[in-house]
Amino acid sequence: MSWRIFDELEARYDSWYERNALIYENELSAVEALGLRGIGVEIGVGTGRFAAPLGLPLGIDASERMLRSALSRGIDAVRGMAEDLPLRSSSMDYVLFIVTLCFLEDPLAALREARRVLRKGGTVAVCIVPRDSAWGAYYTSHGGLFYSSAKFYTADEISSMLRSAGLWPVRVTSTLSHGPLDPPAREVPGADPRAGFVCISSRGS
Structure with a gap:
């Protein structure tokens, strides 16, 4: 399973954000621009690099080592799988996935779980590296340790899901x-679906 590589290389993963601080700041700004409000959870919280500065108190991840780092950043981190969330139905105002769906065996099942735990009128937001972007093409060819097992999607494919x-x-x-x-x-956040980092917010009925 792809999450095991994150368990083994947690420190290397976390240090990427320090080595690429400006890229990280741009990505964080794009997530902030979504304007998510209320009680939320990040699925695939990793080491808490996004949840902590966003003030998001709850995160779920399959990797125990990642969760320990998230806990150290003040996140209430819980072990669980995206396709079977350990959360009550209709309990969240928003659910956030940041470069998570590309590592899942069944991303549609994860989105259906996100829909299940969402309160009426709530938001599910998905941030991706689009396959048809320059970054997606680069990572497809040079996946390295982390992206070699990833399946990238376009913004249109995520919207369809x-x-x-x-x-x-x-x-x-x-x-x-x-x-x-x-x-x-x-950069100031834009709305280009083929940029290197794209977030799509959606509403439940």
């Missing part, structure tokens, strides 16, 4: 308009 799960896409935010080999620059 969201609809199949009973969720309706309402907003796109994006960043990383430059290529992966270009010098990074600070």
Whole structure:
């Protein structure tokens, strides 16, 4: 299972955010631009690099070592699988996936679980590295230790999956308009579905 590589290489994963601080800041800004409010959970919380600065108190991940790092950042981190969430139905105002669906065996099942735990009118947000972006092409060819097992999707494919799960896409935010080999620059979030990092928010009925 792909999550095991994160268990084995947690420190290397976490240090990426320090080595690529400007890219990380741009991604964080794109997530913040979604305007998520209320009681939420990040699925695939990892080491808490997004949940902590976003003020998101709850995270779920399959990797125990990742969860320990998330706990150290003040996240209420719980072990669980995205396809079978250890959460009550209709308990969350929003559910957030950040570059998580590409590592799951059944991403549609995970989105249906997110829909189950969502309160009426709540939001499910999915952030991806689109397959048809320069970053997606690069990671497909040079996946390395982490992305070698990933299956990348386009923004249109994610939107279709969201609809199949009973969720309706309402907003796109994006960043990383430059290529992966270009010098990074600070960016204002945009709405390009083929940028290097794209977030799609959707509403449940």
